[in-house]
Amino acid sequence: MNLIYHKWDEVPISVYREISGIVEAEGVDDTTKSVQLLAALCGVPEGEIWDLTLPEISALSKQIEWVYSFDFDKKKKPHRLKIAGNDYVVNYDVAKMSIASYVDFQTYFKDREKYMGAILTTFVLPKGKKYAEDYDCAELAKKFEAEVPITTYNTLMYFFLLTSLNSIRAMQIYSELALKEAERKTGKTLTQARAKLRKIADTFGLPSLTK
Incomplete structure (x- = not known):
């Protein structure tokens, strides 16, 4: 299982909206949120993430820590x-x-x-x-x-x-x-x-x- 997106610069608006909804959702446990995030970032159904082994989940989770740190360019003005x-x-x-x-x-x-x-x-x-x-x-x-x-x-x-x-x-x-x-x-x-x-x-x- 591989990530499609590895940093915010690769994440399109539509996927960002999905990620934002997952992160901000109330009443959802952290494990489920992690599975939903991985599914969105890997572009696969949640079921495929639930079928992964713990070592596989752990390895993928380490690759998505950037999700919790967001920034953008405030210096270069594209025309x-x-x-x-x-x-x-x-x-x-x-x-x-x-x-x-x-x-x-x-x-x-x-x-x-x-x-x-x-x-x-x-x-x-x-x-x-x-x-x-x-x-x-x-x-x-x-x-x-x-x-x-x-x-x-x-x-x-x-x-x-x-x-x-x-x-x-x-x-x-x-x-x-x-x-x-x-x-x-x-x-x-x-x-x-x-x-x-x-x-x-x-x-x-x-x-x-x-x-």
């Missing part, structure tokens, strides 16, 4: 990616996103553990294409889930949020000041506009000038 033989361009600036991709990002980000592949589709685009131009975003999300290592995902998200939060905050402040000025001139409370700005602030965990 281009090659995934399953295809070229992709990374846009880190939310100000350069289309309205459609920005709205989809907001939607997926609310449940980001579930939609990691879909989140990437909003700012990692096929080279030479606009968002959703002549390709299926749902299929691309599946490809990202199956092919993109979880460490790469974390690096992309780290730099995307780091870069975009500055732009988002600047746009938010400008929009909220403009809203207050419009309310001052009209003497009316623009309820819908306020709700939209609060929604943007809540999505990214930013303070809002509008209450």
Whole structure:
């Protein structure tokens, strides 16, 4: 029995989600968790792990200690990616996103553990294409889930949020000041506009000038 994955850099998003579910599961004994982890990392049914001898289990268990220590690259900012033989361009600036991709990002980000592949589709685009131009975003999300290592995902998200939060905050402040000025001139409370700005602030965990 051999491991398919030997470090986090090899683990795709979909398998990471499976591993995360195993590690965080409550009410499951350590032995069962170890068997489930080994099955996921070896790409075999749990039954095959249960059939192994104790020395075989012990030898494999020593090879998966890296699972409990996670890190990713916070120094190198990738601008281009090659995934399953295809070229992709990374846009880190939310100000350069289309309205459609920005709205989809907001939607997926609310449940980001579930939609990691879909989140990437909003700012990692096929080279030479606009968002959703002549390709299926749902299929691309599946490809990202199956092919993109979880460490790469974390690096992309780290730099995307780091870069975009500055732009988002600047746009938010400008929009909220403009809203207050419009309310001052009209003497009316623009309820819908306020709700939209609060929604943007809540999505990214930013303070809002509008209450």
